[in-house]
Amino acid sequence: MLAILTCVTQNHDEKILFLAAVVCAIGIYASSAIAAHAGRSEGLTRRQWAAASIVASGCTAWATHVIALLAFLPGMAAGFEPVLTALSLILVISGIGAGVWLSLGERRRTRRFAAGAILGLGIAVLHYVGQASYRVTGQVAWDMLLVSSSILVGLVLSGTALVAAGERSRTWRRCAVPLLLSSITVLHLGGMTAMTLIYDPRIPLPDTAIAPATIAPIIAAVSLGLLMLAFVGLRMTLNAKAQLRRDRERLRELASLALEGLAVCEEGTITTANHSLEQLSGMTQAELIGCSISRLLPSLVLADLPEQEERDTKLLDAGGQSVPVRVLCKDITLGHKRQTVFAFRDQRERLKSEARLRALAFTDAVTGLANRARFGDLLQHHAAVAREREEGCIAVLMLDLDRFKFVNDTFGHGMGDELLRKVAGRLTAAVTEADVVARLGGDEFAVLLYGVADGERPQQVAARIVEAVDRAFLLDGQLVHVGVSVGIAITPGGGTGPEELLRNADLALYKAKAEGRGAFRMFEPAMAERMQARNRMETDLRRALAAGEFELHFQPLVDVQSGEVTAAEALVRWRHPEQGLISPADFIPLAEETGLIVPLGEWVLRTACTQAASWPQEIKVAVNLSPVQVRDDRLPETVAAILREIGLEPGRLELEITEGVLLDGEERTLAMLTRLRAIGVGLAMDDFGTGYSSLSYLRRFPFSKIKIDRSFVCLLPDDAESAAIVRAIITMGAGLGMATTVEGVENAEQYAFVAAEHCGQVQGYHVSRPLPGPAFLGFLSGMEAAA
Numbered sequence: 001m002l003a004i005l006t007c008v009t010q011n012h013d014e015k016i017l018f019l020a021a022v023v024c025a026i027g028i029y030a031s032s033a034i035a036a037h038a039g040r041s042e043g044l045t046r047r048q049w050a051a052a053s054i055v056a057s058g059c060t061a062w063a064t065h066v067i068a069l070l071a072f073l074p075g076m077a078a079g080f081e082p083v084l085t086a087l088s089l090i091l092v093i094s095g096i097g098a099g100v101w102l103s104l105g106e107r108r109r110t111r112r113f114a115a116g117a118i119l120g121l122g123i124a125v126l127h128y129v130g131q132a133s134y135r136v137t138g139q140v141a142w143d144m145l146l147v148s149s150s151i152l153v154g155l156v157l158s159g160t161a162l163v164a165a166g167e168r169s170r171t172w173r174r175c176a177v178p179l180l181l182s183s184i185t186v187l188h189l190g191g192m193t194a195m196t197l198i199y200d201p202r203i204p205l206p207d208t209a210i211a212p213a214t215i216a217p218i219i220a221a222v223s224l225g226l227l228m229l230a231f232v233g234l235r236m237t238l239n240a241k242a243q244l245r246r247d248r249e250r251l252r253e254l255a256s257l258a259l260e261g262l263a264v265c266e267e268g269t270i271t272t273a274n275h276s277l278e279q280l281s282g283m284t285q286a287e288l289i290g291c292s293i294s295r296l297l298p299s300l301v302l303a304d305l306p307e308q309e310e311r312d313t314k315l316l317d318a319g320g321q322s323v324p325v326r327v328l329c330k331d332i333t334l335g336h337k338r339q340t341v342f343a344f345r346d347q348r349e350r351l352k353s354e355a356r357l358r359a360l361a362f363t364d365a366v367t368g369l370a371n372r373a374r375f376g377d378l379l380q381h382h383a384a385v386a387r388e389r390e391e392g393c394i395a396v397l398m399l400d401l402d403r404f405k406f407v408n409d410t411f412g413h414g415m416g417d418e419l420l421r422k423v424a425g426r427l428t429a430a431v432t433e434a435d436v437v438a439r440l441g442g443d444e445f446a447v448l449l450y451g452v453a454d455g456e457r458p459q460q461v462a463a464r465i466v467e468a469v470d471r472a473f474l475l476d477g478q479l480v481h482v483g484v485s486v487g488i489a490i491t492p493g494g495g496t497g498p499e500e501l502l503r504n505a506d507l508a509l510y511k512a513k514a515e516g517r518g519a520f521r522m523f524e525p526a527m528a529e530r531m532q533a534r535n536r537m538e539t540d541l542r543r544a545l546a547a548g549e550f551e552l553h554f555q556p557l558v559d560v561q562s563g564e565v566t567a568a569e570a571l572v573r574w575r576h577p578e579q580g581l582i583s584p585a586d587f588i589p590l591a592e593e594t595g596l597i598v599p600l601g602e603w604v605l606r607t608a609c610t611q612a613a614s615w616p617q618e619i620k621v622a623v624n625l626s627p628v629q630v631r632d633d634r635l636p637e638t639v640a641a642i643l644r645e646i647g648l649e650p651g652r653l654e655l656e657i658t659e660g661v662l663l664d665g666e667e668r669t670l671a672m673l674t675r676l677r678a679i680g681v682g683l684a685m686d687d688f689g690t691g692y693s694s695l696s697y698l699r700r701f702p703f704s705k706i707k708i709d710r711s712f713v714c715l716l717p718d719d720a721e722s723a724a725i726v727r728a729i730i731t732m733g734a735g736l737g738m739a740t741t742v743e744g745v746e747n748a749e750q751y752a753f754v755a756a757e758h759c760g761q762v763q764g765y766h767v768s769r770p771l772p773g774p775a776f777l778g779f780l781s782g783m784e785a786a787a
């Protein structure tokens, strides 16, 4: 170290040495400014400026070295061997070129270090080939230890310089030039100190040696070139900075208009942020600028963020709160610099409205209970869990309100909704918080219980529900009674999959309703079998209708006063190819459920009217109408058309309607019956006394006849209560101007009783059983002959 210091201070002309340093500094500035410009350029221009930068670097190193040699004071004549001097220039340009080329785009430090070492090697070769070209009148001796140590240190320094140049950190990058300068200095001064010149007049300077005075102008020209290049570089740098300022300003103006938060980053550090980002992050502009983007987006690996692809993540705001954001990043060139723009879209409102929508999609709007979709999801989930864990069962309770339609039609839909809300409240109160209550639609509710051990808890819950809904509801100041029927299916016997459970709970519900409503039933496998049999029958029924397997029997109605047959009731029969004659009680309910009653009823009506047309004029025909038919708006037109088609007088047709029809909604039924009456047909209230009959019904509805149900007749004449009822109805009918028919008269005593009570007509086995058409005609002839 001392030797180097002595060499610098004693063996060098300090002014020229200073000049070498100045040329070196100018050259390095020119090379790096041009290299930076190359980095900002594209394509061929980029390559050309990169080559110029390499040549400038080589020339800088070479000129510095030669000027430093000129500063050296050997104390004897000295000169430069031209070939080696030129070769040293070529070698240093090649070395620097190779080093730079290898380091371009290289992120691995070891590779960059190797590239830097190659670059350093070029400079070392420059020095030692250059020094070899330095000739004096004497001998040159070398301190090889110093040579090799200066090369080693020089290579390490130049390798480290290129490692630093490629680092992300600005501080490290700033160290690159001083490190490279140190490498050059060490190589030069080390080489100079290692060289010992021994004056020997016997060794003259070679003839070809160029005198220092001759090489000085060449060096001056090269230095001037470097100086010019430095100016060009300076100009380009200033332009680039101005461009960057303009671009940033323009971007800031644009960004201030954006509703989304925007941040422009340079190597992960925010350089520009807009007002929206300030609001989103709760940070001021001053806090944002210079802040690392990772501080805002801690959960995002920025290197993995593809360009132009939105990512949902969390933004950490000033208060440490996570704000859900959607981030989009894009690399842009700003004033020739690669920068990254991050756009932040606040997701809070979107997520809130999505959550609201999700809640709406899974909630029943009327009751606020879970809806069908939500119930289906929960059932699927819990059924899967129950299957996997094999512990605990789940139970599905299907509920159907018994008289909801009546309430809805009578009090209106607003009250119907109110009732549903009240029912929902009672259902929720009847279960625990862990259980799920849902409204599946209309008056259909469902309950899901999980973790049940056996049928005991589901049955207890069902009993509580039946009891709760059975209590009267106060609606618009009126007490309203509705009941509920419940069907229960429990895993695994009642099914394991969600659909199976629902289907089986439905079957149990069907059974509960069929057995009288206001009750609950557990699913039993026999129910499924019965349902299958029912399904088979339905298919059979459709086929029978097409195949003409139905026939009509007629039961005479006798006028008590005259003893003559005045009418006959048409009663349908199904002559099944295998099962023989099937009673209507066995298939009419199914035909009603499936809607098949409409075509079947039309067939009955047409057939009954056709047959009646061939009977004596004074005999009427009575046809039963199902409530389903009465609900059909086209019924009056159908009846009128059939009568017209057959040519039967409307007065000869009597339509029998059960009281149940009146429950369908008074106004609608009244309108329908009025339209039927307008055709001229008679209307009989069938099975009177069994349903919800009231005197007001009889007064309001245009019935021409009451048929007293046979349940009141079977105990006559001995049962005083039955006798009183029958007597009362006959009296009431007479009072209202309606004819009365007593059904189910099976013996002479009953006949005598009703005759004594002045009933109009009698129907029953005592007169005749229902007879096929020809037999009925035979019966009529028989009656005529007897008379």
Ligand SMILES: Nc1nc2c(ncn2[C@@H]2O[C@@H]3COP(=O)(O)O[C@H]4[C@@H](O)[C@H](n5cnc6c(=O)[nH]c(N)nc65)O[C@@H]4COP(=O)(O)O[C@H]3[C@H]2O)c(=O)[nH]1
Pocket (backbone or CB within 6 Å): 555, 570, 571, 572, 583, 584, 585, 588, 601, 604, 624, 625, 626, 656, 686, 687, 710, 743, 744, 745, 746, 763, 764, 765, 766, 770
């Ligand atoms: N025990 C007893 N029974 C007697 C006596 N006299 C008549 N019956 C039976 O009582 C039922 C009278 O018909 P309904 O009350 O209208 O009751 C009918 C009616 O509601 C329905 N029905 C029959 N045919 C039709 C039809 O064409 N359309 C519709 N919608 N319903 C029908 O099926 C029900 C049953 O019909 P059926 O089995 O034919 O049974 C008939 C008849 O056979 C008697 O003295 N003692």
